[in-house]
Amino acid sequence: MTNTNTFHQPENSVTASALHLQDVCVSVENTKLAGPINLTVAPGEIFTIMGPSGCGKSSLLAAISGTLSTNFKVSGDIFLGSQSITALPPEDRHIGMLFQDDLLFPHLSVGENLKFGIPAAIKNRNERDALAEKALDDAGLPGYMSRDPATLSGGQRARVAVLRTLLSRPCVLLLDEPFSKLDVELRDKFRQFVFRHVKAHHLPTLLVTHDPDDASATGGEIIQMANTFT
Amino acid sequence: MPRKLFGISVIALGLFGFSANGQAAPQSTANWQDVQEKAKGQTVYWNAWGGSELINTYISWVGKRLWDDARITLKQVKVTDTADVVSRVLAEKTAGKNEDGSVDLVWINGENFASMKKQGLLFGPFTQTLPNYKLVDTESKATTIVDFTIPVDGLEAPWGMAKFNFIYDSARVQKTPTSVADLLNWTQQNTGRFTYPSPPDYLGSTFLKQALTELIEDPSVLRTSTTELSELNQATKPLWDFLDALHPNLWRKGSQFPASSSAQQQLLDDGEVDIHLSFNPGAASSLIKSGELAPSVRTFVFDKGTIGNTHFVAIPYNSSSKEAAMVVANFLMSPEAQARKQNPNYWGDDTVLAISKLSAKDQQVFAKIPLGAATLPPQELGPTLLEPHPTWMEYIEKEWLKRYGQ
Amino acid sequence: MKTFRALPSKVFRLRYMPAITLLVFLTPVGAGLISSVLPAFGYLPALGRSDFSGEAWGQLLHHPAxxxxxxxxxxxxxxxxxxxxxxxxxxxxxxxxxxxxxxxxxxxxxxxxxxxxxxxxxxxxxxxxxxxxxxxxxxxxxxxxxxxxxxxxxxxxxxxxxxxxxxxxxxxxxxxxxxxxxxxxxxxxxxxxxxxxxxxxxxxxxxxxxxxxxxxxxxxxxxxxxxxxxxxxxxxxxxxxxxxxxxxxxxxxxxxxxxxxxxxxxxxxxxxxxxxxxxxxxxxxxxxxxxxxxxxxxxxxxxxxxxxxxxxxxxxxxxxxxxxxxxxxxxxxxxxxxxxxxxxxxxxxxxFHSWQNNLHNLAESAGTTIAVGLAGSIIAIILVVACLENEKQRGKNAGSGALWLVYLPLMIPQVSFLFGVQVISIKANIDSSWVSVIWTHLLFVLPYVFLSLSDPYRSQDNRFFNLALTLGSTPSRAFWRIRLPLLLRPLLFAFAVGFAVSVAQYLPTLFAGGGRFATVTTEAVNLSASGNRRIVAVYALLQAILPLIVFAAAMRIPNFVFRNRQALKGS
The missing domain is CATH 1.10.3720.10 (MetI-like)
Incomplete structure (x- = not known):
């Protein structure tokens, strides 16, 4: 796993820019869930938000990625570099997400899952296959293309999920407690795997977690979010 | 018949509705040749009861012949109950659809005819226009011009003769009853072996009419319309006395009746009852042939006669294929179609034609028709009793329901 | 407060789906009901009555039965x-x-x-x-x-x-x-x-x-x-x-x-x-x-x-x-x-007589049954999916609050509005046509499809869909490639239920088809009047076989498609 850049060729990516949140607030039916939050995450930096469950961490990430349910209201602005992405639909934001569940599409094979992430601009089928295979090789899963995701171990599935996200060439990475479901041994290895890729791709990365180990492993900035409910 | 004439009459109908007896403007001047010309290429949706495989096959044959002869497409719309057709035409009238109606020809008689006539839902008179109509035995078969006491007025073309009769299993019944009164004796000796379909089933109602006709003091009162309740009560008392006596001896002790005449046919074959009712003297033979009843079934009638009527075809006022429908009606009255119809191998239904009016060749054809093992020869069928006026029927059905239907 | 709901135009159209679905429904049912209510109070101009009275009720309540x-x-x-x-x-x-x-x-x-x-x-x-x-x-x-x-x-x-x-x-x-x-x-x-x-x-x-x-x-x-x-x-x-x-x-x-x-x-x-x-x-x-x-x-x-x-x-x-x-x-x-x-x-x-003798009719009525059943079920699936997708994307209360009304045809006795439906279809000049037959079937097919599909659809994990979006997939691609394939099993099952419901319709076929549409069920009911059990049995079996085939397919197809996908195998 040395040359991870192969599936994220710089010439096709948006030039690495920082993620800014400006006065971002999430509320539902006039009850504030999170914010106002102001922060900046530089490319390659992992910014950690810590807080107890129910403090609105996940809602915040959904707001950034644009997938928040329409019952929720979001105010403030989100910038990628100098460009506001606040009004963009999720698919145009180039914000990759990882959850505590791997969420591999159960009806697709491992290879099809990976190729689902590859941008449509790459039209040549062979080229798409090659990209997916290369990614699997690099992640230590050679020959897994046609495997059923359900037959993989938890660690393997988690890695495939990361690869899928990276193959979609995100400009930002959001991590929603992606390590919490793995057992301790695996967790550390996987964390290293993810962080290595974040650095290699110069991705501004936002991590929400309530595990202090996760936070300390990032080596980046940490903020504490309080529960807004009383 | 010029197309325009239809248009005008339809508009007239739309504006003024039919006159009380349901007749449209007379059009006897119409030329049969023109009708046949117009009929070519038309499609006739013939709404006809579809409950008999044999009859459906006969109707398919008619369709084939008409296509060959006249390039008319005949489609049978199988109906469970002709009253549905009345409803449909009524719905069309309700919606103001006075042209291109969904029904072009309907197999009909009795109450349904009375109803369509009264509501102005029929086209005609048209039967005089049909060449074969002059072969119909209107003289001795009075029911071809008076349908359940309602004058036909040329609004429906006679198609077949029906006569109430009984089908029984000769392997199980030796002596058959000879009258309604004798039927009571018979059921006393054969408890639980007779029943009749619950009115308003066609045959169930006919059984009541048969009993009423035989038991009433003065049968002539049945010829006229009566709505006077006391008179009805008084006149029908013998019927209710008879039924009160009869019911305890019936199948299920008279607490339950077959829902339809076909259900009763099944009861006969299942051995649940020994007697079944029929309106077609050839039915027993046909049913043996089709395997629906045992080879041992036979027919009997009452000595003093049974109720008889005629079934017809009529054309709804809003049909868009009236010419073709007329050609179909005419073909149905042809010696060829009537002879086939009378053959128990195809149907076994009595002809409406006067044999004496036919050509010598056609008379031969009729003479050669086999009777069928279970069919009574015409001379043994007994006299034909006339249908009472529909008002009697309505009263009896309601009263029956009140007395026995709950 | 600036909301940034960034929804594509497709969704904009989706928002009308509950309204369209209800319109498809309530028009015939409502109008049918009215056409049936009026005569109950003595109003039926075709029979020369346009005065309002309670006479019919008196007759009804005094009826001996x-x-x-x-x-x-x-x-x-x-x-x-x-x-x-x-x-x-x-x-x-x-x-x-x-x-x-x-x-x-x-x-x-x-x-x-x-x-x-x-x-x-x-x-x-x-x-x-x-x-x-x-x-x-x-x-x-x-x-x-x-x-x-x-x-x-x-x-x-x-x-x-x-x-x-x-x-x-x-x-x-x-x-x-x-x-x-x-x-x-x-x-x-x-x-x-x-x-x-x-x-x-x-x-x-x-x-x-x-x-x-x-x-x-x-x-x-x-x-x-x-x-x-x-x-x-x-x-x-x-x-x-x-x-x-x-x-x-x-x-x-x-x-x-x-x-x-x-x-x-x-x-x-x-x-x-x-x-x-x-x-x-x-x-x-x-x-x-x-x-x-x-x-x-x-x-x-x-x-x-x-x-x-x-x-x-x-x-x-x-x-x-x-x-x-x-x-x-x-x-x-x-x-x-x-x-x-x-x-x-x-x-x-x-x-073999009963089968042989009815072969021609069987083929014809089976053909009509299949055509009406497929069309009705497919339309029902499309409408229901559109309504449910609208709900998913716009929140549960987005215009679908009135959707319970689709169950109305199941609650109302058929005879009470079918005559009215017939009158309307004649007025609209679509009576005795495929349109009116399929439409009328839809009134009964759609509620059952809705009933079968709404729970699995509503409970599908939305994160799959959202994840597809974050991977750069358009909503329509996420819908076709992720949402629907994952729902293949309930979709096919709902389809089969819809088909079976359509096959079983007797009165609606009769009323809307002007009697000109013979399905296996109308034939079965017509022939059951003959009391000829042999033929009744043939049609009853055919009535049973067609939905059975569709049900079998609905069960087997997902098993085949997902034969290498453990997580989606049937239980």
């Missing part, structure tokens, strides 16, 4: 619903997860696929005094040479009618319970209760049932309404003197004396009122029962007639399975019969 008819309707309707529901609930409670539970589960689809009337015809012959069961033991065991003179079919209490309905409705409830189980974490609740020392049945009743009940309330109301207004099964199995109200009303609608129309319309309204009153009553009793229930469930009693319920529910289900299989088998036998008299156990003369 009415009191007994209403009584029969109510007792059979409630009995069928209560027995089916009780049996289904107790069976799942007692046998959940056991081998016999799994075996029963496999029987559900075939039973559901077979139209009520086909089953009723088979059942009637199976249990009649001259039926197969009696023939099996006659004369060697009974000494009878003629069938006993006892009323089994059309019995005055409607017991056979209840039995016929229970055979069909119990599996329907079982299926609805199964669907509800997946959404109520039943397994976990059950485990918790069991570890607290509750026996299986009391654990189920106290920990799972309340949650299940909420989920199946709507199906219960649908079944109750159906049982109170069913026509075809009543005609075949129900009491005849007098028949249930639905049959009486239909008879009046069809009476050649058109003045009966007024009373018929009033009768249809009465029928509607009975259904509404019954559902309200059920609702009230339910509140009371659940109160008693809750006060009891905290008393700590750890068992509830465990053995009795276990044995009784198993026996009940086995009894129904036996009757069902027997009914089906007897239909097959009759379709190959030439002569079969009492008391022969098997036909004396066998024949």
């Amino acid at each position: 009415i009191p007994a008819s209403i009584f029969t309707t109510i007792t059979t309707g409630f009995a069928a619903t209560i027995i089916s529901l009780g049996l289904a609930l107790f069976f799942v409670a007692a046998w959940y997860g056991s081998p016999s539970y799994k075996k029963t589960r496999k029987m559900l689809a075939p039973v559901l696929a077979i139209p009520h009337s086909a089953l009723a015809i088979g059942l009637a012959f199976l249990i009649a005094p001259s039926g197969w069961i009696v023939r099996a033991i006659t004369p060697w065991a009974t000494g009878w040479d003629r069938p006993p003179d006892v009323a089994i079919i059309h019995d005055p209490y409607g017991l056979t009618l209840i039995l016929g309905l229970v055979i069909k409705e119990t599996p329907y409830f079982l299926l609805m319970i199964l669907a509800a189980l997946d959404q109520t974490q039943a397994e976990k609740r059950l485990t918790v209760a069991r570890t607290l020392g509750y026996k299986p049945i009391s654990a189920w009743i106290k920990a799972v049932q309340p949650a299940i009940y909420k989920q199946i309330r709507l199906p219960i109301f649908a079944v109750l309404a159906f049982s109170l207004s069913v026509v075809d099964v009543s005609l075949i199995l129900g009491p005849s003197a007098p028949p249930p109200l639905s049959v009486l009303v239909l008879r009046w609608f069809n009476d050649p004396d058109l003045s009966y129309r007024f009373m018929a319309s009033a009768g249809a309204m009465l029928q509607l009122m009975i259904v509404i009153a019954a559902i309200s009553l059920w609702f009230v009793v339910e509140v009371g029962v659940s109160r008693i229930f809750r006060s009891r469930s905290s008393m700590g009693k750890r068992h509830f007639f465990e053995t009795e319920i276990k044995l009784a529910s198993k026996a009940g289900i086995n009894f129904l399975v036996m009757l069902f299989s027997g009914s089906l088998l007897v239909l097959v036998t009759w379709s190959f019969t030439w002569r079969w008299r009492f008391p022969d156990f098997l036909p004396s003369v066998w024949s």
